[in-house]
Amino acid sequence: MKYKNAIITGASSGIGRAVALSLSKRCESLALIARSKDKLAAVQAEIEELSGTEGPSIRTYSLDVCDEVEVVSAIDEYVSEFGGVHILFNNAGIYFQGLQGVTSDQLDQMLRVNILGAFHVLQAVIPHLVPEESYVFHLSSRSGKIARPNSGAYAASKFGFTGLSEAYYQDLVPTGIKLTSLCPSFIRTPMTQGFAFPQEDMIDVTDITRTVDYLLDLSSEAVIKEIVIECRKSL
Ligand SMILES: NC(=O)c1ccc[n+]([C@@H]2O[C@H](COP(=O)([O-])OP(=O)(O)OC[C@H]3O[C@@H](n4cnc5c(N)ncnc54)[C@H](OP(=O)(O)O)[C@@H]3O)[C@@H](O)[C@H]2O)c1
Numbered sequence: 571m572k573y574k575n576a577i578i579t580g581a582s583s584g585i586g587r588a589v590a591l592s593l594s595k596r597c598e599s600l601a602l603i604a605r606s607k608d609k610l611a612a613v614q615a616e617i618e619e620l621s622g623t624e625g626p627s628i629r630t631y632s633l634d635v636c637d638e639v640e641v642v643s644a645i646d647e648y649v650s651e652f653g654g655v656h657i658l659f660n661n662a663g664i665y666f667q668g669l670q671g672v673t674s675d676q677l678d679q680m681l682r683v684n685i686l687g688a689f690h691v692l693q694a695v696i697p698h699l700v701p702e703e704s705y706v707f708h709l710s711s712r713s714g715k716i717a718r719p720n721s722g723a724y725a726a727s728k729f730g731f732t733g734l735s736e737a738y739y740q741d742l743v744p745t746g747i748k749l750t751s752l753c754p755s756f757i758r759t760p761m762t763q764g765f766a767f768p769q770e771d772m773i774d775v776t777d778i779t780r781t782v783d784y785l786l787d788l789s790s791e792a793v794i795k796e797i798v799i800e801c802r803k804s805l
Contacts, residue, residue: 573656580662582609584759588775607632635687654700661709669722684727701746755801
């Protein structure tokens, strides 16, 4: 199947950046979304340098996914130029460590970005997904399946996101749109710099890009609801 147009949130860093680079090899256009205009421009330049004249058309949208009006306007602008959306990589997210030590403002921010922001993006994209030709990826977390000590507030936001994703799975799959929740453990990205768990024992972002490629290459009959990617040294 040809996945022509892709939207990636959280594309300025870490997993989103890696997936944007990887999808640039199979898509004709990419919409890169995050707050940092400069970092988005750097990712765009990186893709353009790697792919040269063969590369996809790239549009960047510097916005906060918590702002529903901005999200809808960016998606509408992208769709009016390129048409239907074939891949949504709904990935933007934030992390604060702790449970008792987390402030209510920090929990509020995580709930807003990790659940509400992703909800805004998916809701805005759904009318533009193409039945039988579209794939939605939700970057949840292993912490959205099993709560870790000292990450309880983040786990609450990701459990919520996993639940929301499962509900959307039930709604979308019968309409011919695939959805998979990716639930990885520690991945080596800017988010996990400074974590006590050793960087060298973390999962590399290429394991996410390979998983995305594998899922996109399955037959149209096969759909996988959820993939939990464990870190071998931290079960
Ligand atoms: N790294 C891990 O171990 C791990 C494991 C499981 C799940 N995850 C999840 O994977 C996703 C990506 O994380 P990462 O590790 O790649 O972290 P990262 O390097 O910190 O990237 C997070 C991305 O989200 C964007 N973002 C954050 N808040 C945003 C907002 N309000 N509006 C728009 N964009 C926003 C950031 O861009 P700006 O700052 O420019 O907005 C950045 O592009 C997150 O949902 C995270 O919870 C990560």
